[in-house]
Amino acid sequence: MTTILEQGNISIHTENIFPIIKKWLYSDHEIFLRELISNAVDAIKKLKMVSRTGEYAGDTGEPEITIAIDKDKKTLSVSDNGIGMTADEVKKYINQVAFSSAEEFVQKYKSTPDEQIIGHFGLGFYSSFMVASRVEVDTLSYQAGAQAVHWSCDGSTQFELTESDRTDRGTTVTLTLMDEELDYLEPYRIKQLVTKYCDFMPFPIKFEGEQINKQKAPWKESPSSLSQEDYLEFYRYLYPFQEDPLLWVHLNTDYPFVVNGILYFPKLKPDVDVTKGQIKLFCNQVFVSDNCEEVIPRFLMPLRGVIDSTDIPLNVSRSFLQNDRTVRKIADYIAKKVGDRLKELYRDDREQYIRGWQDLGTFVKFGSMNDDKFKKQVEDILIYRTTYEGVGNRESGVGETELPAVQVQSEEGDVWQDVRPSESPSSGSATLDGKTYTTLKEYLERNKERHENRVYYCTDAASQATYVELHKSQGLEVLFMDSFIDSHFISFLEREYSDVKFSRVDADLDDTLIDKDQATEIVDPTTNKTRSEVIKELFTTALNKPKVTIRTEALKSDNAEAAPPAIVLLPETLRRMREMNALLMQQAVEFPEEHTLLVNTSHPLIQNLINISKGSVVQTSGPSPSAELATLICQHVYDLALMAQKGFDADGMKAFVERSNQVLTRLTQS
């Protein structure tokens, strides 16, 4: 016969809090399992504690949490071999603590029902009533001579406490599921929930004879005990079927707040929505949320991985969290660590830094644009590929020139210490695989004499090759700014360094590229026209495109045939405006009809054109064959210049091929 120890009323002040909670957590009933398993983990930890202090001399056994289901009885139970509870403790912790904390929760939030609570923490044991019509606790305390007890409650304020014949230490919580919650009796569902919430809890969770959680939380381990492969394996586990990350940062601090975690730098793609966080938030190895946008500085959103902190308040609303002082400090700490890790890599492994730069750079630029402190931290390690070749090039590795040393915070330092200067030798720009990288500061300094505060850049090495070559041949240094973020970053840099102007290699030509003395030579004694004027006329007539401005210049070059006969120029401001518009309208950038065709009067082809066109003068009626040829060649030169800029659409390509054949036919006619 069961002895009824107590039957009674749970003293809470809000009658029937259950409907309120149910409404609150409508979509999140599943968290009940996380809460029960968390309690089981705590119970095992508490037993270990009393065993360590000597308060408990018995055998603690192998820690174990077991989930069991009984489809016939519609029950789901969670058992642990932890500390257990005495009858008094059940009355105190379950009747009072569990119910009153649920009540407190409701009181706190019922006035703001639309506020979303991070992870719905703080409900604990009571959350079982979201899915169960009856909850029973069967428990035996570790204390010598304790009587096992059984507690049962249907979610009302009525409970019943009886003696139990349980003989092993620990607790079993059994839920009789409501009919609409029978999904939780499906093994796949249980495994799914354990993987989601409890995968990294520190004790084995068993179900149907096997352990179903991973148990090990790599972020809680010391960085020195983890290998490269361990980090990668963890990443692949968290983000399956993704490319490997470029780099990671292991966060590990106990003071003045506890934060552990591993953050990975994934490869950034233009189509990645950087505003959607992918960092998982944990509290004591318990999964809380898939995004922690309030905790992580916005610019770190592209990172992936795990943050685990017991100092992030969870039973609060998201808006509260954003303004919480500790959370702000944690965010600063994380940002600083990320910056330090990048600087460390720059200092210690320049080769890897450069190899990953195309992706890391995107991240660093994104961060610099979004966060002033981060910008200051990384400004010395922002590098650009350059056409400059003056940097030493070691056989297989990275060459170096003098640049300011980068300061990296030491591992044992914490966020409150000032960054100590690095003791490493000064580091600088470098060459890798024949590609040279430099900083903006260095670029400006190097080119001060020739073009102060002007930066020449290229956004596409292939389509702008002609222009880059032209600059290079005259010793003008060009930076490659070809990442998808660079167009924004250039505007940002211009705001930052208000004296510095950026112009793309095809925007205009620097005076040093032009031979000013050549253009005045008179070529037509009857009309007194200069070579420039004749050429301009020829092209204007041949192209017959009023929106294209024809400009004639003699380009400087050591070898006249090496420079292009003509190039298309797009003024910087106009081009940027078009790009901006296209972005706003979400359209592809179209090549503008208004542009400049710069014809290189010193190119032999252009000079020959004058001779060919002269043949037409003797003709009396209609265009002469040579005039026709001159027109065709002008059009052809224009097409070639366009092609070096943008390529053709189908019609353009068709016309180009047809004319190419025509020109060749003409040239081969005897």
Ligand SMILES: Nc1ncnc2c1ncn2[C@@H]1O[C@H](COP(=O)(O)OP(=O)(O)OP(=O)(O)O)[C@@H](O)[C@H]1O
């Ligand atoms: N499996 C268990 N073994 C031993 N004691 C338990 C167990 N489950 C619950 N308890 C006791 O009941 C109390 C109330 O549990 P409840 O889950 O409501 O709150 P909590 O765990 O203290 O906090 P939280 O809201 O973070 O879950 C616990 O503090 C604990 O003392």
